[in-house]
Amino acid sequence: xxxxxxxxxxxxxxxxxxxxxxxxxxxxxxxxxxxxxxxxxxxxxxxxxxxxxxxxxxxxxxxxxxxxxxxxxxxxxxxxxxxxxxxxxxxxxxxxxxxxxxxxxxxxxxxxxxxxxxxxxxxxxxxxxxxxxxxxxxxxxxxxxxxxxxxxxxxxxxxxxxxxxxxxxxxxxxxxxxxxxxxxxxxxxxxxxxxxxxxxxxx
Amino acid sequence: xxxxxxxxxxxxxxxxxxxxxxxxxxxxxxxxxxxxxxxxxxxxxxxxxxxxxxxxxxxxxxxxxxxxxxxxxxxxxxxxxxxxxxxxxxxxxxxxxxxxxxxxxxxxxxxxxxxxxxxxxxxxxxxxxxxxxxxxxxxxxxxxxxxxxxxxxxxxxxxxxxxxxxxxxxxxxxxxxxxxxxxxxxxxxxxxxxxxxxxxxxxxxxxxxxxxxxxxxxxxxxxxxxxxxxxxxxxxxxxxxxxxxxxxxxxxxxxxxxxxxxxxxxxxxxxxxxxxxxxxxxxxxx
Numbered sequence: 001x002x003x004x005x006x007x008x009x010x011x012x013x014x015x016x017x018x019x020x021x022x023x024x025x026x027x028x029x030x031x032x033x034x035x036x037x038x039x040x041x042x043x044x045x046x047x048x049x050x051x052x053x054x055x056x057x058x059x060x061x062x063x064x065x066x067x068x069x070x071x072x073x074x075x076x077x078x079x080x081x082x083x084x085x086x087x088x089x090x091x092x093x094x095x096x097x098x099x100x101x102x103x104x105x106x107x108x109x110x111x112x113x114x115x116x117x118x119x120x121x122x123x124x125x126x127x128x129x130x131x132x133x134x135x136x137x138x139x140x141x142x143x144x145x146x147x148x149x150x151x152x153x154x155x156x157x158x159x160x161x162x163x164x165x166x167x168x169x170x171x172x173x174x175x176x177x178x179x180x181x182x183x184x185x186x187x188x189x190x191x192x193x194x195x196x197x198x199x200x201x202x203x
Numbered sequence: 204x205x206x207x208x209x210x211x212x213x214x215x216x217x218x219x220x221x222x223x224x225x226x227x228x229x230x231x232x233x234x235x236x237x238x239x240x241x242x243x244x245x246x247x248x249x250x251x252x253x254x255x256x257x258x259x260x261x262x263x264x265x266x267x268x269x270x271x272x273x274x275x276x277x278x279x280x281x282x283x284x285x286x287x288x289x290x291x292x293x294x295x296x297x298x299x300x301x302x303x304x305x306x307x308x309x310x311x312x313x314x315x316x317x318x319x320x321x322x323x324x325x326x327x328x329x330x331x332x333x334x335x336x337x338x339x340x341x342x343x344x345x346x347x348x349x350x351x352x353x354x355x356x357x358x359x360x361x362x363x364x365x366x367x368x369x370x371x372x373x374x375x376x377x378x379x380x381x382x383x384x385x386x387x388x389x390x391x392x393x394x395x396x397x398x399x400x401x402x403x404x405x406x407x408x409x410x411x412x413x414x415x416x417x418x419x420x421x422x423x424x425x426x427x428x429x430x431x432x433x434x435x436x437x438x439x440x441x442x443x444x445x446x447x448x449x450x451x452x453x454x455x456x457x458x459x460x461x462x463x464x465x466x467x468x469x470x471x472x473x474x475x476x477x478x479x480x481x482x483x484x485x486x487x488x489x
Contacts, residue, residue, distance in 0.1 A: 112405020
């Protein structure tokens with residue numbers, strides 16, 4: 001195997017072992033790797049965003065679409081944040097980011113998120129008895145969890161029982177969320193370990 | 204104070220298993236199934252089946268926007284699902300037209316790595332530009348995606364390989380989200396799912412299917428099944444989707460099998476830990 005090919009295989013393996021070593025102790029190798037990851041990540045982000053800006057902004061501008069000069073100027077305004085005397089200029093850039101973001105979000109929030117969620121939560125009767133049972137359980141969980149967040153009345157009697165049930169349901173939900181998080185970590189470590197195993201064994 | 208006989212019950216012993224022993228068993232559960240043919244049989248979950256059925260039930264020649272938020276962090280969980288779904292889209296009997304886009308800046312790079320690592324079954328008759336098109340990364344998250352929904356050409360005047368938008372035959376009748384029949388998103392970032400629902404489903408009524416990483420699945424559950432008819436959850440979902448497609452012996456299956464052993468070990472340890480903890484607490488209280 002040529003030296004270059006050997007390095008292509010072993011440098012990532014050594015880097016990976018260095019990364020995993022953080023589980024056991026923090027050392028200079030890990031910290032160096034951490035900086036390297038952040039640096040290369042930033043490099044990729046700058047390069048791909050520059051490409052996106054060139055494709056959608058600068059290239060059409062050169063082609064004669066002069067209106068695009070405005071968003072580019074407002075984008076440049078954002079960088080004035082780094083000059084203390086002219087910090088206020090950055091606000092003109094953020095104005096578009098925040099106002100534009102809010103406008104775009106509000107447009108689809110009712111039709112996309114709020115109404116379908118309410119309709120779905122109210123749907124108890126399903127096409128099969130199993131669906132109806134599921135709908136009933138969902139409705140109970142929905143209502144009991146809501147009652148947990150009623151703070152204007154003391155949690156006593158029916159409200160107290162409902163709030164306690166709601167808290168239990170939330171705990172089940174959080175537990176499920178945590179278990180799925182662990183599954184992601186399993187998959188991440190598994191992907192790297194299989195890669196390393198097959199590389200070392202040459203499979 | 205407890206007596207010595209009480210301290211040596213099975214529950215005490217279970218609670219004092221050394222961490223190193225657990226880690227070694229965990230490592231074995233990971234590596235041995237990769238090297239030795241051993242399988243835990245697994246079923247296909249209803250969301251994965253629904254995901255598969257929804258794609259196969261699309262009308263002939265439907266347009267699918269396939270968005271992939273592949274980043275180094277979620278690569279282990281999402282790459283397998285990305286490959287499996289891409290294979291399904293390319294080989295579905297209804298000749299789907301597929302558009303690839305990336306909401307994360309690392310996406311195009313990670314897609315190339317994924318294509319090299321996992322087996323992409325590209326049929327010979329599938330032609331680039333006519334049956335599938337690969338665009339690049341779109342900047343701006345929700346604002347960028349909203350523009351993509353309104354006018355694709357504004358965001359992508361050219362494809363990833365710098366072919367002008369107008370030169371791509373497939374895109375001649377696909378201009379905006381109104382021309383999409385389905386949106387598929389592979390992601391580990393909840394915000395992307397939310398803004399796609401707002402923009403594509405909310406404003407244009409485009410049906411969605413999601414393939415979340417394990418850690419994101421709880422955030423897409425509220426959209427299932429009325430907006431997302433099904434979902435494929437990370438690596439385990441990818442292995443199930445492969446079995447539905449009749450694909451076997453690939454890296455996805457191998458990893459899915461290993462994943463089953465790891466999950467089984469974690470499940471057994473969790474049950475033992477809960478029972479032991481409960482028993483010890485019960486003993487202390489009595």
